[in-house]
Amino acid sequence: MAVGSTLGRRLPVMADVAKEAGVSHQTVSRVLNDHPNVRSETRTRVLQAIDKLGYRRNLVARALVTKHSRTLGVVSFDTTLYGPASTVYGIEQAARAAGYFVSIVSLKSIDRAGVRDALDYLADQGVDGIVVVAPQRSAACALDDLPLGVPTVAVEGGEAGGVPVVSVDQVEGGRLATEHLLSLGHETVWHVSGPSDWLEAEGRVAGWRAALEQAGREAPRPLAGDWSPRSGYEAGRSLASMRNVTAVFVANDQMALGVLRAFTEQGVRVPERVSVVGFDDIPESEFFSPPLTTIRQDFGAVGRHSIEVLVRQLEGGPQERERLVVPPVFVARASTAWA
Amino acid sequence: MAVGSTLGRRLPVMADVAKEAGVSHQTVSRVLNDHPNVRSETRTRVLQAIDKLGYRRNLVARALVTKHSRTLGVVSFDTTLYGPASTVYGIEQAARAAGYFVSIVSLKSIDRAGVRDALDYLADQGVDGIVVVAPQRSAACALDDLPLGVPTVAVEGGEAGGVPVVSVDQVEGGRLATEHLLSLGHETVWHVSGPSDWLEAEGRVAGWRAALEQAGREAPRPLAGDWSPRSGYEAGRSLASMRNVTAVFVANDQMALGVLRAFTEQGVRVPERVSVVGFDDIPESEFFSPPLTTIRQDFGAVGRHSIEVLVRQLEGGPQERERLVVPPVFVARASTAWA
DNA sequence: CACTTCTTTGTTAACGCTAACAACAGTTGA
DNA sequence: TCAACTGTTGTTAGCGTTAACAAAGAAGTG
Structure with missing residues (x-):
């Protein structure tokens, strides 16, 4: 593409290309839009002119009419x-x-x-x-x-x-996480949820509830977080102080990180004393301590x-x-x- | 805003508003563009018409001319x-x-x-x-x-x-990280860098080098990563096996997480045996084990x-x-x- | 009172493109 | 030979907006 004759002047428009190629601007338009009825020799002449002038079509004008x-x-x-x-x-x-x-x-x-x-x-x-x-x-x-x-x-x-x-399918995700924990023999599964007005949070809660119910277990009161690691950390501190907690499903990986951190600080070993499952599978999860079992979303x-x-x-x-x-x-x- | 008379028909244009208000389309344009010379009574009439018809100006047409x-x-x-x-x-x-x-x-x-x-x-x-x-x-x-x-x-x-x-200022960041580690009494500082074609990676390396040089220390050969936690993990495994490593500056927090993970696995305690500094200050860093000292970018x-x-x-x-x-x-x- | 000036409005012409139709050659077929 | 068709190109008229200029009236000035 050359800049050529319009150097320093205004950008070339379709009419300039038409003149250069010795055709009408409409023929240029046809070439640009791949209309069938253009003689191939004409087409190449137009394409050469476009190339020579460095023409680029104005999509704003195009949008106006189309x-x-x-x-x-x-x-x-x-x-x-x-x-x-x-x-x-x-x-x-x-x-x-x-x-x-x-x-x-x-x-x-x-x-x-x-x-x-x-x-x-x-x-x-x-x-x-x-x-x-x-x-x-x-x-x-x-x-x-x-x-x-x-x-x-x-x-x-x-x-x-x-x-x-x-x-x-958030519900399914919540169910998968919970069923996994139940299948490991945990009596029940605690839950750190996302903010209540998030549909995803709600779906995960629903899946968690459904899985517990199906297994005939009591659902503990969920702890509400806001997706941030800090809120997970705070929930984790609460959970660490409760002796009967052995399994936690955390609604996202960032909060799960906070939970892990709180547990580490309180000397609660994961997974020996408490099992933790996250949600999302962020790139970091695999390298948490310990690497996080989680639910991947594509x-x-x-x-x-x-x-x-x-x-x-x-x-x-x-x-x-x-x-x-x-x-x-x-x-x-x-x-x-x-x- | 009402839908009113144009219900089911094409969207109203400026001319429709003009007719409704009993003025020319140009006057409508003037109202819309806050031109000074419009009688305030005319202005309100136009605004009423706009509201009544639910008119919204066509920005594409506007862009074409302006x-x-x-x-x-x-x-x-x-x-x-x-x-x-x-x-x-x-x-x-x-x-x-x-x-x-x-x-x-x-x-x-x-x-x-x-x-x-x-x-x-x-x-x-x-x-x-x-x-x-x-x-x-x-x-x-x-x-x-x-x-x-x-x-x-x-x-x-x-x-x-x-x-x-x-x-x-990546160079300054690299310098800050390295000087911090040197100030803690570390003999030298190792570096896990980002990909070599990234300018940020290069800047951080430069800052690290400069700080070491200024302190009269030998710069070890940096380990190259690709920003991912995994590459940090691999670098971490190499570093863990080297007895003389006591301080590492990692070019981003994600890789630092990988390094921490590798150290944990190999029983290398942070910060007791090795100190680690990251870069970025991602929201997760504060909750790593241990919480990561890092360089924040705004x-x-x-x-x-x-x-x-x-x-x-x-x-x-x-x-x-x-x-x-x-x-x-x-x-x-x-x-x-x-x- | 004529003269300029200012304010408010309207008219016309772009902007650069595509759609619709017109026109012209070159076939084809009866 | 004339009509109808086909492939290719050109002409014209918008798309909905703003810019530039024109015009009409009000107001100020000597």
């Missing part, structure tokens, strides 16, 4: 956390592979108004579709009043207002599926009210042992 | 890692506060071609400016051939081709500054060849002790 920007909007919450970050990454990769740009709004806090603003913001910008990573009840609610006419998919969105949802798959569903809608499909569930995977390591 | 999209592009590498994720988050927050959208391209691998493509991709889309998170030498090189005319800022970009750079500040510099350029400032450096902060915890 009404499609080939941009997807993503609304997420705190992309500093491993889960959201991985999900957004998966979404971005899948979107690009499908030929779409991604415009991201990362919310600091999620109230209904914040999500609404973000959605309006994206709709204004002319995105073709939106993925909302809505792990909280409040965010999921905001999906009830969507910008009209913009196809939307929710990730981890519960029964979000009429839009398709892609999520990891965030990449969630991202890919959400884009698949969205693109299917964009490209003509009907607004199906589908619900895609990605199964979690149990990962055995060294933080759990026989009672 | 040549500004109020969108910034961000090119980053693997936003799953804590550092890049935090930086991008900081950028996004700052950009939104400044009234800009953010379009993100997250590269899987960074070769020069990949970065180039991403830049073209964004330039095509009509972004007003670009932030490149270019922590690798290869990425930084790609800044040499930038899309013409799009203001750009590099984050962690070394001496990137003529564009402003915002970064954390990723949020880096993001904010990069947007500041970029916006200053966009809004008329000259393309200054500036270099903004954010100082790292030493964080003392329990993984270091007197030799």
Whole structure:
């Protein structure tokens, strides 16, 4: 690509290419859009002109007339956390592979108004579709009043207002963790949960409860955390002081780290005296002391599926009210042992 | 905002609002853009019409004529890692506060071609400016051939081709870590470095070397990792088998976790026999066993500054060849002790 | 009172592209 | 020979907005 004749001047437009190639601008457009009826000799002449002038088509002008920007909007919450970050990454990769740009709004806090603003913001910008990573009840609610006419998919969105949802089966994950601990002979399993307004936290609690119930065990009162290692640490200190605790299912790996730390400080040995299971399988978990048994979520798959569903809608499909569930995977390591 | 008369029809445009308010479309435009010369009575009539029709302005059309999209592009590498994720988050927050959208391209691998493509991709889309998170030498090189005319800022970009750079002072960080260990009476300090093509890794090595040299100590051969806990673990196994190692500066916290794990397995006590310092201060570090002494990077500040510099350029400032450096902060915890 | 100036509004022409239709050659077929 | 078709290209008219200029009235000034 050369800069050539337009050096220092304004960027070349389609008309410049047309003149250079001795055709009409419409023929240039046809070449660019792979229309069938262009003589191959004409096509090469146009391509040469494009190359010579260093022409790049103006996608804004294109979007104005086609009404499609080939941009997807993503609304997420705190992309500093491993889960959201991985999900957004998966979404971005899948979107690009499908030929779409991604415009991201990362919310600091999620109230209904914040999500609404973000959605309006994206709709204004002319995105073709939106993925909302809505792990909280409040965010999921905001999906009830969507910008009209913009196809939307929710990730981890519960029964979000009429839009398709892609999520990891949190209930199943909670069940897997709990059943594993029960199968090791533990009388019951304690639980450090995530914040109560998070759907994921709720799902894990439900799975944990279901597994205990099925085994005919009493469910102890869960300890509530906020996903942070510190909150896990505090829960861990409480648990360490209780003699009857032998198994703990912690709702994410970061809090599990805090629990492990508290146990170490209090001289509670893992897994000899207490077994611990986490959730997420962050890259660090394998190197905790001891390496953490956990439930892996395939965030990449969630991202890919959400884009698949969205693109299917964009490209003509009907607004199906589908619900895609990605199964979690149990990962055995060294933080759990026989009672 | 009501949906009103256009229910089920096409979205209302400026002309519809104009007709509703009994003015010309240009007057509507003036109201929307806060032009001074509009009679206040006219203004309220227009605003009422906007509200009644549920009108939202078409930013694509606006961008076509103004040549500004109020969108910034961000090119980053693997936003799953804590550092890049935090930086991008900081950028996004700052950009939104400044009234800009953010379009993100997250590269899987960074070769020069990949970065180039991403830049073209964004330039095509009509972004007003670009932030490149270019922590690798290869990425930084790609800044040499930038899309013409799009203001750009590099984050962690070394001496990137003529564009402003915002970064954390990695050399100073490496120095802080090493000096701390030397001040505790350690004879010398070993180093587990990041990948050699990362500028950050290089800076930390340089700081470590400088501190040792200044103290008149021999620098041992550094062990190379790839930022992952696993590579730290492997380095840790090597170090554990060497009797003369009493202090290790690890180039990031994730690898430090791996080192700690290897030491634990081999019965090497931290900090009693070996002191360990990490880098980054990820949220987990405080809860490692033992809590990790480390160097904190203020990723949020880096993001904010990069947007500041970029916006200053966009809004008329000259393309200054500036270099903004954010100082790292030493964080003392329990993984270091007197030799 | 004529003259300039200011305020408010409207009219017209872009911005760079694609869609729709028109036009023209070169076939083909009756 | 004329009509109908086919493949290729050009012409025109938008998309929805802002910029530039024009115009009309109000207000100030000598």
